[in-house]
Amino acid sequence: MNVFALLRWSYKEGLRSSAKYSTISSFQGSESRKYVPRRAVLYVPGSDERKLQKIPSLGADCIVLDCEDGVALSRKNEARSKIRHLLQSREIDFSGKDCSVRVNSVESGLCEEDLREVLSASHLPDTLHLPKVESPDHLDWFADKLKSTLRSHKTAEKMRLIIFTESAMSLLKLPAICQRGIELSEETPFVLDGVVFGSDDFCADIGATRTNEAKELLYARQYVVMVAKAFKLQAIDLVYIDYKDLEGLRIQSEEGAGMGFTGKQVIHPGQVEVVQAAFSPKPQKVEWARELVQAFEDHQQQGKGAFTFRGHMIDMPLLLQARNIIQMASVTSK
Amino acid sequence: MNVFALLRWSYKEGLRSSAKYSTISSFQGSESRKYVPRRAVLYVPGSDERKLQKIPSLGADCIVLDCEDGVALSRKNEARSKIRHLLQSREIDFSGKDCSVRVNSVESGLCEEDLREVLSASHLPDTLHLPKVESPDHLDWFADKLKSTLRSHKTAEKMRLIIFTESAMSLLKLPAICQRGIELSEETPFVLDGVVFGSDDFCADIGATRTNEAKELLYARQYVVMVAKAFKLQAIDLVYIDYKDLEGLRIQSEEGAGMGFTGKQVIHPGQVEVVQAAFSPKPQKVEWARELVQAFEDHQQQGKGAFTFRGHMIDMPLLLQARNIIQMASVTSK
Amino acid sequence: MNVFALLRWSYKEGLRSSAKYSTISSFQGSESRKYVPRRAVLYVPGSDERKLQKIPSLGADCIVLDCEDGVALSRKNEARSKIRHLLQSREIDFSGKDCSVRVNSVESGLCEEDLREVLSASHLPDTLHLPKVESPDHLDWFADKLKSTLRSHKTAEKMRLIIFTESAMSLLKLPAICQRGIELSEETPFVLDGVVFGSDDFCADIGATRTNEAKELLYARQYVVMVAKAFKLQAIDLVYIDYKDLEGLRIQSEEGAGMGFTGKQVIHPGQVEVVQAAFSPKPQKVEWARELVQAFEDHQQQGKGAFTFRGHMIDMPLLLQARNIIQMASVTSK
Structure with missing residues (x-):
C-alpha cells in the first residue's frame, strides 16, 4: 500500500468509524x-x-x-x-x-x-x-x-x-x-x-x-x-x-x-x-503548506512508502490543513 | 403587534421551544x-x-x-x-x-x-x-x-x-x-x-x-x-x-x-x-436599568413598534436583566 | 458507627450511588x-x-x-x-x-x-x-x-x-x-x-x-x-x-x-x-499525608467519633489523596 492509498484509507476509515456523528463523512467528503x-x-x-x-x-x-x-x-x-x-x-x-x-x-x-x-x-x-x-x-x-x-x-x-x-x-x-x-x-x-x-x-x-x-x-x-x-x-x-x-x-x-x-x-x-x-495565513506558513503538498505529490508518484517532511511524519489532517492554507492564501491574496 | 406583545411572544415562544429543557418554562414563568x-x-x-x-x-x-x-x-x-x-x-x-x-x-x-x-x-x-x-x-x-x-x-x-x-x-x-x-x-x-x-x-x-x-x-x-x-x-x-x-x-x-x-x-x-x-450593581448600571424600564413602559403605552434605547435595540433578555438589577439594587441598598 | 465505618460506608455508598457511571465502583474498588x-x-x-x-x-x-x-x-x-x-x-x-x-x-x-x-x-x-x-x-x-x-x-x-x-x-x-x-x-x-x-x-x-x-x-x-x-x-x-x-x-x-x-x-x-x-509531591505535602494517615489510624483504634486534622474535618477523598501522595513519594524517591 503506497502512502497515498494509506492516507486515503486512513481518512475514509476515520470518517466511517466516527460512529455517532457518521453523517459528517458525506458532508466532509464533498471536496467539490x-x-x-x-x-x-x-x-x-x-x-x-x-x-x-x-x-x-x-x-x-x-x-x-x-x-x-x-x-x-x-x-x-x-x-x-x-x-x-x-x-x-x-x-x-x-x-x-x-x-x-x-x-x-x-x-x-x-x-x-x-x-x-x-x-x-x-x-x-x-x-x-x-x-x-x-x-x-x-x-x-x-x-x-x-x-x-x-x-x-x-x-x-x-x-x-x-x-x-x-x-x-x-x-x-x-x-x-x-x-x-x-x-x-x-x-x-x-x-x-x-x-x-x-x-x-x-x-x-x-x-x-x-x-x-x-x-x-x-x-x-x-x-x-x-x-x-x-x-x-x-x-x-x-x-x-x-x-x-x-x-x-x-x-x-x-x-x-x-x-x-x-x-x-x-x-x-x-x-x-x-x-x-x-x-x-502567514507567508512562512503558506510556503510550508506548498512544499508539503509538493512533497506529498512527489512521494505519491514514486510509490514510496515512507513520507516525512521537515522531520515530521505527514498524516492526512496535516495534508488537509496544508491544502486549506493554500486555498485560503490564494483566495485572500489580492 | 406592538413591542410589548412582540417581546412577550418572543419570550414565551422561546421558553416553549427550548425542547428538551421544557420544564424551565413554568419554573421561570412564576414571576411571583x-x-x-x-x-x-x-x-x-x-x-x-x-x-x-x-x-x-x-x-x-x-x-x-x-x-x-x-x-x-x-x-x-x-x-x-x-x-x-x-x-x-x-x-x-x-x-x-x-x-x-x-x-x-x-x-x-x-x-x-x-x-x-x-x-x-x-x-x-x-x-x-x-x-x-x-x-x-x-x-x-x-x-x-x-x-x-x-x-x-x-x-x-x-x-x-x-x-x-x-x-x-x-x-x-x-x-x-x-x-x-x-x-x-x-x-x-x-x-x-x-x-x-x-x-x-x-x-x-x-x-x-x-x-x-x-x-x-x-x-x-x-x-x-x-x-x-x-x-x-x-x-x-x-x-x-x-x-x-x-x-x-x-x-x-x-x-x-x-x-x-x-x-x-x-x-x-x-x-x-x-x-x-x-x-x-454599580450606580450607573442601576441608572441605565431604571431608564430602560421607563423607556419600555413609555413605548408600550404609545403602542409604538420601534424600541431602541441609547442606540441599542432592546429585547426581552435585556429588559429582564434591567429588572433584575433594579430589584437587586432595591433589596441590597440600605 | 465509628469514624472508620462511617468513612468506609460513605465511600462505598458514594460509589454505588454514582448511577450512570456505576462500573467505576468495581474498578476503583480493586485496591490491589x-x-x-x-x-x-x-x-x-x-x-x-x-x-x-x-x-x-x-x-x-x-x-x-x-x-x-x-x-x-x-x-x-x-x-x-x-x-x-x-x-x-x-x-x-x-x-x-x-x-x-x-x-x-x-x-x-x-x-x-x-x-x-x-x-x-x-x-x-x-x-x-x-x-x-x-x-x-x-x-x-x-x-x-x-x-x-x-x-x-x-x-x-x-x-x-x-x-x-x-x-x-x-x-x-x-x-x-x-x-x-x-x-x-x-x-x-x-x-x-x-x-x-x-x-x-x-x-x-x-x-x-x-x-x-x-x-x-x-x-x-x-x-x-x-x-x-x-x-x-x-x-x-x-x-x-x-x-x-x-x-x-x-x-x-x-x-x-x-x-x-x-x-x-x-x-x-x-x-x-x-x-x-x-x-x-513536595516534602511538606508528604509530611502532611503521613501525619494524616497516622491520625486516621489512631482514631480508628480508639473508636472515636470525631476526626479532625490540623483544624479540618477529614473525609474519605482527603484520606485517599493522602495515601496516593505517600505511595507516590515512596515509589518516586530513590
Missing part, C-alpha cells in the same frame, strides 16, 4: 465545496441605503445584509425590500465577497417573513446567517421554512448557513445543534458552514461584564472553537467593541486566530484591515 | 418568586453557640446554619438541636437575611437525620443548602426524604434549594443535575435556586493546587457560571482562603462578579463588606 | 492495583537501536517503545520486531520503570499488525499506549483485537492502557470514551489507567497556533484533567516543544502539576529531571 474565507464579517443594516451603497468599497470577505439587530423594529419591512431589490437588480458588485443575509431569529416571529421577502429575488445570497439558535429544533424549523419558501425557486447551488450561539443554553447544546445542522445539510437547501460566537448577548445572559481583554470569555471562546472544529465548521470570534482602538483590536484578533478562530465579526469598516491581516 | 440576593454566603457552625449569637451583627445577605463541614462528627446532634431551637424560638433576628441551613450530603449517611431534626421546628428556614451533589439521583433521594419529612408540616411557601458542585464527576454531570433539580422543583417542597462551586473539594478531587489567582480553576469557574445561568440559577463563587488579604479578596470578588457569578462564599465576617460591594 | 507513577513519559522510537540501548540510563518513570509517530512508515516492521526482541530477550533493564509500547492508532490500519508482532513476545509490556482515540468504538475494536491476539498467551497480570485524546471530536467525546474504557476494563486484558493530551494534533485539528505559554490550550488542558479525574484516571500533560528552554519547561510543568495533571510527555532525555521534580 470550496472554502469561503470569512476573515472579517461585517454587518450592513438592510434599511440603511447610504451604507448599502458603500458595499463595493468595503474590503471585508463577508458582507452581511442585516435584517436583525442592526434594523429597528419599525423598519424591518424596509430592510427586507431593500435587500430583495439589491439581490434582484445586482446593482451592487459583490465580486470576491461572500454576499450574505442575516435574518431574524426563529423565536423573533420575524424570520419567516424575512425569508419570504428576501428569497423571492431571482438571485439568492451565497450565505444565510441565523442568529440566536437555541436548540436543534430551531434548525428543524428553519430548514422547513426554507424548503417551502424555495419550493418554486430554481437554485443552482445550496446556500451556506452560518449559525449564532449567543446564550448559555445555546452553548450547552452547541454539539447537538451542530450535529443536527450537519444532518440537515444532507436534505435541505443549506449547508452548515460556520458558527459565530455572539458574545454580547451571551454576556447579558450570564450576567458577565465585558472587558477588552475578555478573560471572562476565555472558556466560552475556546469551547466554541472546539465544537465548531469538531464538526469541521468555521468559527467566527466576538466583536471588539472599542472600534477606535486598533491596537487592542489587533491583539484580540491575533489571539483569536491563535485559538483557532477562522474570522471575526467587525462593527466598523475601519476594523476590516487589521482583522483580515490577523486571520490571513 | 422574588429575587433573593446572596452576595455573601456566610457559614455559621450550628454547634457554636457563640457564633450563632453573633448572627444579628453579621451583614451577609445569606447566613448558613451549618450541619456539615463546620461541625465535628461528634457534635452533629448538638448542631441539629441548636439549629432547631433557633428556628423554633425565633430568638435571633434574620430580618433582611436569607435564613438557611446546610445539611450533610446525601452520601454522608447523616442527611436524613439532619432533615428530621431541623425541620421539626414550626418555622422552616428560607433556604436549604445541599453539599456534594454528585448525580441527579441525589436530588431524587433528597426530594423524597424532604417530602416525607414535611408530610405533616403546614408550609406556606416552598424552601429554596442551593446545591454544591464539588467534584470532577459532579461538574461533568452538572447540566443533568440542574435539569433534574428544575423538574423536581415542580412537585417537591423545594425550588432550585442556585449552584455553589465548592472549589476546595474539587481541587482535592482533581489533585490541583490552589493559588490566590486561581488560574488552575478558570475553566471550572466559567463552566459552573454557564451551566447555572443556562438554567436561570444563581452561581456562587469559591472561597478566598486568605481571609486577612482583603485586597486579594476584592480582586477575586470583582473578577467573579465580572464572570457572571451572583455571589461568593465567605469564611470570615471580615470578608462580607468587600464581597458584597463587589457583587452589588 | 498499585499506583504506577508516570511523571515523565518519554518516547523511544522502536526502530532506533541507538536510542533503545540508552534506555537503562534514562531516568523517566515511563518509557514508551514507539511504533507510531516516531517511526517512519517504511520502518514500521523494523520497529515491531526490535520491540518484540527487546521484550522477549529482556536484555534491557526496565526495573523501576513503566515498560510500555505505543501502537499505531485504530484508524491507521497498522494497529492490528503492531499487536500481533509485539505481543507475540513471551513477556508483555506493563502498559499499552493507544493514540488518536476518536470514539468509544475505537476502544471496542481495540479490546476485540487485543483479546484475540492474546488468546494463547498466559498473562499473569492485565496490561494498563493509556489513551490519547488529540482532536476536537475526541475531546468532545472524552467522557463517553473514558466511560467505555472503564466498562471494558472489566472484561478485557487491559485496565484503563490514564489519558494523554496530544496537543500538537489537537492544535492542527482546530487550527490553533502553539505558544510556549499555551494560553490557547487553557480550556482543553483543564477539561482533560477534569474528565480524566472524574474517572479516577491519570492525566498526562502536553509536550514542551522547545527542549533547550528548561526554565520555560519548569514553569509549564509546575503549572500542569498545579492544574491536576499527574505527569507530562517529554521529547528529550534532558527534559526528564525538570519534569519529574515538578510532578513529585
Whole structure:
C-alpha cells in the first residue's frame, strides 16, 4: 500500500468509524465545496441605503445584509425590500465577497417573513446567517421554512448557513445543534458552514461584564472553537467593541486566530484591515503548506512508502490543513 | 403587534421551544418568586453557640446554619438541636437575611437525620443548602426524604434549594443535575435556586493546587457560571482562603462578579463588606436599568413598534436583566 | 458507627450511588492495583537501536517503545520486531520503570499488525499506549483485537492502557470514551489507567497556533484533567516543544502539576529531571499525608467519633489523596 492509498484509507476509515456523528463523512467528503474565507464579517443594516451603497468599497470577505439587530423594529419591512431589490437588480458588485443575509431569529416571529421577502429575488445570497439558535429544533424549523419558501425557486447551488450561539443554553447544546445542522445539510437547501460566537448577548445572559481583554470569555471562546472544529465548521470570534482602538483590536484578533478562530465579526469598516491581516495565513506558513503538498505529490508518484517532511511524519489532517492554507492564501491574496 | 406583545411572544415562544429543557418554562414563568440576593454566603457552625449569637451583627445577605463541614462528627446532634431551637424560638433576628441551613450530603449517611431534626421546628428556614451533589439521583433521594419529612408540616411557601458542585464527576454531570433539580422543583417542597462551586473539594478531587489567582480553576469557574445561568440559577463563587488579604479578596470578588457569578462564599465576617460591594450593581448600571424600564413602559403605552434605547435595540433578555438589577439594587441598598 | 465505618460506608455508598457511571465502583474498588507513577513519559522510537540501548540510563518513570509517530512508515516492521526482541530477550533493564509500547492508532490500519508482532513476545509490556482515540468504538475494536491476539498467551497480570485524546471530536467525546474504557476494563486484558493530551494534533485539528505559554490550550488542558479525574484516571500533560528552554519547561510543568495533571510527555532525555521534580509531591505535602494517615489510624483504634486534622474535618477523598501522595513519594524517591 503506497502512502497515498494509506492516507486515503486512513481518512475514509476515520470518517466511517466516527460512529455517532457518521453523517459528517458525506458532508466532509464533498471536496467539490470550496472554502469561503470569512476573515472579517461585517454587518450592513438592510434599511440603511447610504451604507448599502458603500458595499463595493468595503474590503471585508463577508458582507452581511442585516435584517436583525442592526434594523429597528419599525423598519424591518424596509430592510427586507431593500435587500430583495439589491439581490434582484445586482446593482451592487459583490465580486470576491461572500454576499450574505442575516435574518431574524426563529423565536423573533420575524424570520419567516424575512425569508419570504428576501428569497423571492431571482438571485439568492451565497450565505444565510441565523442568529440566536437555541436548540436543534430551531434548525428543524428553519430548514422547513426554507424548503417551502424555495419550493418554486430554481437554485443552482445550496446556500451556506452560518449559525449564532449567543446564550448559555445555546452553548450547552452547541454539539447537538451542530450535529443536527450537519444532518440537515444532507436534505435541505443549506449547508452548515460556520458558527459565530455572539458574545454580547451571551454576556447579558450570564450576567458577565465585558472587558477588552475578555478573560471572562476565555472558556466560552475556546469551547466554541472546539465544537465548531469538531464538526469541521468555521468559527467566527466576538466583536471588539472599542472600534477606535486598533491596537487592542489587533491583539484580540491575533489571539483569536491563535485559538483557532477562522474570522471575526467587525462593527466598523475601519476594523476590516487589521482583522483580515490577523486571520490571513502567514507567508512562512503558506510556503510550508506548498512544499508539503509538493512533497506529498512527489512521494505519491514514486510509490514510496515512507513520507516525512521537515522531520515530521505527514498524516492526512496535516495534508488537509496544508491544502486549506493554500486555498485560503490564494483566495485572500489580492 | 406592538413591542410589548412582540417581546412577550418572543419570550414565551422561546421558553416553549427550548425542547428538551421544557420544564424551565413554568419554573421561570412564576414571576411571583422574588429575587433573593446572596452576595455573601456566610457559614455559621450550628454547634457554636457563640457564633450563632453573633448572627444579628453579621451583614451577609445569606447566613448558613451549618450541619456539615463546620461541625465535628461528634457534635452533629448538638448542631441539629441548636439549629432547631433557633428556628423554633425565633430568638435571633434574620430580618433582611436569607435564613438557611446546610445539611450533610446525601452520601454522608447523616442527611436524613439532619432533615428530621431541623425541620421539626414550626418555622422552616428560607433556604436549604445541599453539599456534594454528585448525580441527579441525589436530588431524587433528597426530594423524597424532604417530602416525607414535611408530610405533616403546614408550609406556606416552598424552601429554596442551593446545591454544591464539588467534584470532577459532579461538574461533568452538572447540566443533568440542574435539569433534574428544575423538574423536581415542580412537585417537591423545594425550588432550585442556585449552584455553589465548592472549589476546595474539587481541587482535592482533581489533585490541583490552589493559588490566590486561581488560574488552575478558570475553566471550572466559567463552566459552573454557564451551566447555572443556562438554567436561570444563581452561581456562587469559591472561597478566598486568605481571609486577612482583603485586597486579594476584592480582586477575586470583582473578577467573579465580572464572570457572571451572583455571589461568593465567605469564611470570615471580615470578608462580607468587600464581597458584597463587589457583587452589588454599580450606580450607573442601576441608572441605565431604571431608564430602560421607563423607556419600555413609555413605548408600550404609545403602542409604538420601534424600541431602541441609547442606540441599542432592546429585547426581552435585556429588559429582564434591567429588572433584575433594579430589584437587586432595591433589596441590597440600605 | 465509628469514624472508620462511617468513612468506609460513605465511600462505598458514594460509589454505588454514582448511577450512570456505576462500573467505576468495581474498578476503583480493586485496591490491589498499585499506583504506577508516570511523571515523565518519554518516547523511544522502536526502530532506533541507538536510542533503545540508552534506555537503562534514562531516568523517566515511563518509557514508551514507539511504533507510531516516531517511526517512519517504511520502518514500521523494523520497529515491531526490535520491540518484540527487546521484550522477549529482556536484555534491557526496565526495573523501576513503566515498560510500555505505543501502537499505531485504530484508524491507521497498522494497529492490528503492531499487536500481533509485539505481543507475540513471551513477556508483555506493563502498559499499552493507544493514540488518536476518536470514539468509544475505537476502544471496542481495540479490546476485540487485543483479546484475540492474546488468546494463547498466559498473562499473569492485565496490561494498563493509556489513551490519547488529540482532536476536537475526541475531546468532545472524552467522557463517553473514558466511560467505555472503564466498562471494558472489566472484561478485557487491559485496565484503563490514564489519558494523554496530544496537543500538537489537537492544535492542527482546530487550527490553533502553539505558544510556549499555551494560553490557547487553557480550556482543553483543564477539561482533560477534569474528565480524566472524574474517572479516577491519570492525566498526562502536553509536550514542551522547545527542549533547550528548561526554565520555560519548569514553569509549564509546575503549572500542569498545579492544574491536576499527574505527569507530562517529554521529547528529550534532558527534559526528564525538570519534569519529574515538578510532578513529585513536595516534602511538606508528604509530611502532611503521613501525619494524616497516622491520625486516621489512631482514631480508628480508639473508636472515636470525631476526626479532625490540623483544624479540618477529614473525609474519605482527603484520606485517599493522602495515601496516593505517600505511595507516590515512596515509589518516586530513590
